[in-house]
Amino acid sequence: MLTPGTGYSRRAHYDHRVTTRRAAARTPIAPAVLAAAMVGALIALQSMANGDLAVAGTGAIIAGWVSYVGTLATILVVVVARRRASATVRVLRERAKPWWYAIGLCGIPIVLTSAYGVPIVGVAVASVGSVAGQTVAGLLLDSRGIGVPERLPLTGRRLAAALTAIAGLALAMVAGSGSTGAGAGGAVIIGVLFFVSGALLAVQNAGNGAVAQQSGDPVIAGFASATGGTVVITAIVAVAAAGGFLGPVSFPAAPADWYRYLGGPLGAAIVITAAWAVRRLGTFALTLTVVGGQLLTAVVADAVRGLGVGWTTVASVVAIIAATALGVLPARPATVPDDAGGTSG
Numbered sequence: 001m002l003t004p005g006t007g008y009s010r011r012a013h014y015d016h017r018v019t020t021r022r023a024a025a026r027t028p029i030a031p032a033v034l035a036a037a038m039v040g041a042l043i044a045l046q047s048m049a050n051g052d053l054a055v056a057g058t059g060a061i062i063a064g065w066v067s068y069v070g071t072l073a074t075i076l077v078v079v080v081a082r083r084r085a086s087a088t089v090r091v092l093r094e095r096a097k098p099w100w101y102a103i104g105l106c107g108i109p110i111v112l113t114s115a116y117g118v119p120i121v122g123v124a125v126a127s128v129g130s131v132a133g134q135t136v137a138g139l140l141l142d143s144r145g146i147g148v149p150e151r152l153p154l155t156g157r158r159l160a161a162a163l164t165a166i167a168g169l170a171l172a173m174v175a176g177s178g179s180t181g182a183g184a185g186g187a188v189i190i191g192v193l194f195f196v197s198g199a200l201l202a203v204q205n206a207g208n209g210a211v212a213q214q215s216g217d218p219v220i221a222g223f224a225s226a227t228g229g230t231v232v233i234t235a236i237v238a239v240a241a242a243g244g245f246l247g248p249v250s251f252p253a254a255p256a257d258w259y260r261y262l263g264g265p266l267g268a269a270i271v272i273t274a275a276w277a278v279r280r281l282g283t284f285a286l287t288l289t290v291v292g293g294q295l296l297t298a299v300v301a302d303a304v305r306g307l308g309v310g311w312t313t314v315a316s317v318v319a320i321i322a323a324t325a326l327g328v329l330p331a332r333p334a335t336v337p338d339d340a341g342g343t344s345g
Contacts, residue, residue: 032289036286039286040295041297042270044297046263047118048301052119052259057250061112065237068226068233071226071263072227072230075272079223084219088220088223091217095215096224100215103203104227104228107200109201110200111233114126120190122298125313125316126298127295128313128317129197130194131165131291131320133194133200133201133202134199135165135287136166136199137202138287141202141203157326160326162323164323165319165320168320168323171319202283205275205287209279209283211275218275221271222268226271288323295321299313
């Protein structure tokens with residue numbers, strides 16, 4: 001017969017896992033996959049817009065600040081347009097925790113690094129670096145069950161995908177494709193900065209997914225994240241200004257410069273959509289799905305802008321695609337352990 005605490009508990013644990021996985025399998029993931037691909041394209045476009053704004057006269061810090069303020073303003077418009085202002089305020093007042101806002105700080109490095117690094121190494125190299133960081137961090141976050149309904153263990157296939165993504169980053173940094181003067185050493189440093197920034201972005205995505213679950217609304221997750229990030233980056237700007245580190249700042253005002261200010265609206269779309277999709281895909285799968293849209297958009301953007309797309313960038317894109325395939329291959333069906341039914345006697 002079943003012995004409490006041995007076979008019985010193991011069977012109950014197994015049945016719970018199977019039920020959870022079957023429920024997840026019945027959830028349509030095609031919309032989440034499409035949304036994640038769109039997020040990738042938007043990230044590449046946001047990097048380009050923020051970088052162009054910085055080069056046009058604002059500098060990296062101010063360009064990042066403009067992006068964050070624009071993100072928060074856009075989300076506020078969305079909240080009002082949905083007629084959810086009162087409900088949003090009520091949820092934030094009654095249920096919000098400090099980390100809901102603190103998670104927004106994890107998005108600051110990618111904004112500042114993009115504003116500084118994209119004009120130097122190009123969108124494609126920047127994207128590969130950030131994607132590699134997101135991939136590795138996504139593996140760790142999923143294995144801890146952060147931002148996903150169920151813990152996703154670190155399997156050999158998922159680890160191989162992460163290693164392949166890192167190889168893609170190394171290839172991209174070999175020659176700094178699209179570089180306008182960084183040199184090999186500079187390209188490596190900027191690539192590492194994008195790697196670290198991407199890892200922190202994965203933490204933000206997972207955190208926003210958890211907030212979306214607790215609040216029941218990805219827009220609230222985006223609002224809390226953008227609020228925390230805006231407050232901190234505003235403080236950074238104030239300190240930099242007081243210390244004389246900003247230098248001369250000018251805002252481009254020509255009609256043709258309108259696209260340079262799209263970092264904010266694009267950021268709002270990114271954070272809200274990612275908060276919704278990560279609950280359905282997991283941080284690791286979200287990152288790998290984002291890759292397609294992000295790298296395709298990045299390579300096209302560099303080509304249109306006249307930046308070289310060398311063989312290293314092409315090879316890195318192939319490596320990231322291979323990592324994506326490794327990460328999304330279906331797992332083998334689970335089988336009931338031989339001793340899950342307990343012992344008889």
